[in-house]
Amino acid sequence: MNQTKSDQLLQMPRGQLTRTSLITRFTVIAIVIAGIAGLFAYAGGWLTPHALKPASIINTFQKVNGLHPGFRRNHAKGVCVSGYFESNGRAVTLSKASVFSPGRVPIIGRFSLAGGHPDAADAPRTIRGMAILFKLSDGEEWRTAMTNIPVFTAKSAQVLPDGIAPSDDPILSTRSAAYSVSFTRREGELKEPSAISTAETEK
């Protein structure tokens, strides 16, 4: 391309656009760009900061338990295991999941204490967790985690962050009790969680 021609074209007045037309066109561009950016921000949850997101649950755990680099935010203390799950095949009538057909499925797992403190004492009343990763023969994985409480105190994920309280911190323990009581009252359906745990342990 010859430079002179392009220079001429560059200096050309921008057509016969009136001032109003120009403003309208710039507005259209602004609306399109802002619209797409706005939708993106909405999809990512930035426009609804109080809506529950995975990050808000994790952040609550960190706020309550403090930061312990290298450890999980919840069920921080635990021990890993490896082994296999041996199925006798009797559950095939209940589920078509391949783990239940007779045979061995290799697993890795982790036994843990509930709560975000990696150095928590192994108090009998502390909730225990058991996480298992089944390595299925087709390369699929079944990852599951369970705790030893008979019922989970939060009836939905929406109310979970309100119920997160340190279980073993002496300074925060009074606050913790208050948390639990107000939490279960709000739920209105369950007894105080520690009462359930105690009942379960004494059985």
Place this chain on the structure above:
Amino acid sequence: MNTPQPRTQFALQSRILHWLMAVMILAMLFIGVTMVASLGDYHVLLAIHRPLGILILILTAIRFINRICTKLPPFPPTMSRQERFLASSSEKLLYALMFAQPLVGWSMLSAGHYPIVMFGPVHLPPILPAIPTLYSVLRKAHTIFAYLLFLTFLAHLSAVLFHTLIIRDRLLDRMALWPTRSPKNKSQS
């Protein structure tokens, strides 16, 4: 006329690849940003995100080869030297990100020791050893690259809209899926 008829549009396969990938990548960015903020739909969205990412990677490779092998229409004369430089640089950045983003996603799942599920029993092999700390670095990179890709897309779209609506140099015609009249006719009118 002056020199031998230059192209006025990108090659047909280039235009098809452009619009197909534009839709896929934009959908991918929205799926990604939605799923990480979602409690209920995370797994469904992730199941779409993985194979779609690999499809984009394959199309990017095809598109890159096509880009090297085909002739481009010249920049319109309304683009200054700086603008042409910016356009070429953003094109390079977009290609780099289109390659990097799916590869980082694949590497990230490999480093995190996740199965890389495409559909049903079809899995991809890991491309990195399982190293948790590497996973955390790659996971961050995946987010940063996604934002960078989205911002580059917005800049690209702004520039095209500016040329099409304000300068009115028919820049968009070069990428239109249908045949368009040549710019010469326009300068006559």
